[in-house]
Amino acid sequence: MRSLSARRSLGTLVVAAGALLVSAVPAFAHVTVQPGSVQQGGYSAVAFRVPNESDTASTVKVEVNLPMDHPMASVRTQPIPGWTAVLEKSKLDKPLDSHGQQITEAVSKITWTANDGTKIGPGQYQDFAVSLGALPTDTDKLTFKALQTYDNGDVVRWIEEAKDGQPEPSKPAPALKLAKAADAAAAADHHSADSTGKQEAAAPAAKSSDSTARTLGVVGIVVGVLGAALGAAGLRRRSDRS
Incomplete structure (x- = not known):
């Protein structure tokens, strides 16, 4: 007994x-936006970081849907060797005013497709850089639903929206936090206090x-x-x- x-x-x-x-082990394989937070109302360059989750297949296509409830007049992709980017636009219900011009359509989707011989292999990741603006001032977060296609035909849908007070979903959509200008300025002043730049370099390392x-x-x-x-x-x- x-x-x-x-x-x-x-x-x-x-x-x-x-x-x-x-x-205790954090999730490392999610599609994310880097950096995770930028300033409201401005123009920022961000990157959609796409890790390859599979041990046997490679990523050959990435689709990112932009939130049309907060459209942006300017969306530009950075050239990536071996990848072809296609931007799709949609008509807007309400035109945007951009530098005195009325914008009636905005980019609603970006698709990156790997050329022959290019892929994100097992154990690898790729950053897909985009310039966005002007970022909205009436929300503190933008959610980008994304699809990741593998060369074996599998499609991973990163489309689940995280909710406050709820566990993180298994396939969360990439999200970009938007900070108010005053908060962003305060953060910038705090980091610039160390003229040697050691504070900026040490903080991420310390956190990691x-x-x-x-x-x-x-x-x-x-x-x-x-x-x-x-x-x-x-x-x-x-x-x-x-």
Whole structure:
């Protein structure tokens, strides 16, 4: 009976430790917008970062849908060797005023297609740079639904919108946060306080190191829990034999 109880206790600890480990490991394979936050009302260059999730197939097409509830008059792509970009426009219900001109249509979709011999292979990623503007001032976030096509025909739909207070969806749509001008200026002043530039360089590294340290710490705890459980089970088996 003691042996059975020990096995059950060990199984419970293993399940709990596994759940803890999974929750500690961040998701790295999502399609994202880099940087994640820019200033409202201005023009910014961002990049859609597309990692290849598959171990056996390669990404050959990426489609990004721009939010037409907040259209932008200027959308330009940066040339990428080996990729062809096509911009699709849609009519606007309400024209945009851009530098005194009335804009009646705006880019609603960008499609990047790999040329022959080009792909995003397993273990690789590609940044697709875009200049956007003028960014809206009446929202704090833009959501870009994206589709990722593999050379085996699989299509991953990054179209699920994250909701406040809810767990992150499994296939979240790339989102770009928009900061008010005052907030963005304050952040810029804070970073420029260090004239040597060391503060800017050290902050991302520190954040990354802190995240890595936390993950490694949790992994260490998990390993310790499993080791203690295995040791206790071994002692109980010895006690039962004696």
